[in-house]
Amino acid sequence: MFSAVLRGLSAFHDSHPFAAFATFSVIAIGLAYAALAEFFKPAGLRRGKTGRPPKLPPGPKGLPFLGSLFDLKEGRTDPEFKWLRGLSTNYGEMATLHLGAKTWVFLNSKRVVSEIIAKRGSATNTRSPMPVSSGIVSHGHRRSLLMTQEKWAEPRRVMHSLLSGSALKQYGAWQEMESTQMLAEYLFKPQLWYRHHYRYANSVIVRIALGERLVKSTKELEDMQNLVTYFVNSVGTSMLDWFPDLARLPTWLQFGRGQWDALDRWNYDVYSSWWAPVRNKILNGTAPPSFARDTLLHKDTKYTGSDEDAMYVAMQLIEAGSDTTREALNIMTMAALEHPEAFAKARADVDRVCGTGENVRLPMLDDMEDLRYICAMAKEVLRWRAIFPTTPDHTASQDIDFEGYHFPTGTGFVINTIAVGAECENPEDFCPDRWMDGHETDITHGLWQFGGGRRICVGYRLAQRSLFINIARLVQCFNYEANGPYNPKILNLEATDEPFPVKVTVRSPAYKKLIVAEAERDGVLQDAKLGREKL
């Protein structure tokens, strides 16, 4: 039979050589396409561990092979986030997207986020492989944010002990002191308001992680901020991240590999320049208390990673902790320009608790229970303009059945924070009052901007306290007005220079006096007066 087919093909080739060539080519291309399509089939279209066929929510069809990759790229950078909003209006609470060899289900409502990310957290706590962003540009150590479950458990264990419970009390004093310095910097250099946000955020987390107050030049700080921006922008921009099997090819066949290796080297050098002096002091016994000294490099804590792992854990904490807090304070500034009525209400709340005139004092972290409008404002800042329009994927480590759907192992779940944040009345308005529900002091109650489940942001309590103390003090002491045209939807969060034009002035000479006195008492007045070259 087979030889008869061969004889027939041979005869066809002899009699019609051109037609035969065309036919064979079409067949070969078809077979190659089918083989590749099978090899790169998105995770959500495969059978999972139970062997049952998938049943997924609806979603855009996308292109062959690439799926909706182009839409995702544009959708996450559009200042209006129309595409991300559309996923909710067009497909409902869940929308399935095939992205290269991955399948991500976008969770568009609080209800499904709570069901999948929180209630089923033990089955949705890993991440899909990202060879570039969590491997190549991280010197093979992987970014904690993107680590898969097996790799992540150890760094998460040590980070957790650092950022919860009693440790927060100790950090509170540092947060208040750095915040006082920030107010003084606002006084002396109001035009650099955005840099003061970064110095504050960076200084707090550097002190926690490495034990010392920040002594870095503007250039070093900019390097660090740029590094984070490049890293964040590297996530999902390479085909290797969407087709992780391609990372098994020889490196010379991996398109664009050179630029990722260069980013890795830069990253490694910047990290080492921050880490090495601290490590040396720890080794020769002269280092002050810190997460690095007392946890990562301390023999009693049994941290199982290598020295280099420790560096990546400490430095990633600094990365994750400083840029986000800085960005949130920039969003607060935009809210002050756009919604002066909310700003005035917040100031009245602070004045009620901290007084005015002769008896005025700065708000402290202990005022949180009494300053609930400020707590609500911190939540609204994060809802109103999302720092992360989508969270990283929470990938299923087992098959999941939910409301008639069957999600196979390997399906990723992503919180669409734009759609979820718009589940309220007049979502475009900046309205802290919407959070005055008795849960103001619990920043994750009803708010998914820190992610959720077992991968919830390690630093959310620290971040909450930073936002609280700084929002309370800034609304109390300073006035904001626009200093030129701007677009309220474009925050330029990545900019190292002024992201939008703002004129900041101190509320009155009495507040100037208060800030100077407090900065002097905390011993940070001189630091605040220094030029930005060394702080």
Ligand code: HEM
């Ligand atoms: C406004 C401030 C912040 C926001 C909006 C934010 C947001 C997030 C989000 C969305 C995630 C992913 C969560 C998930 O996958 O469900 C995350 C993870 C993380 N965040 Fe934050 N974050 C902030 C501040 C901080 C701070 C201050 C620190 C450190 C001190 C920090 C450290 C981390 C780390 C280490 C992870 C990785 C957690 C893991 O994968 O297990 N973040 N953050």
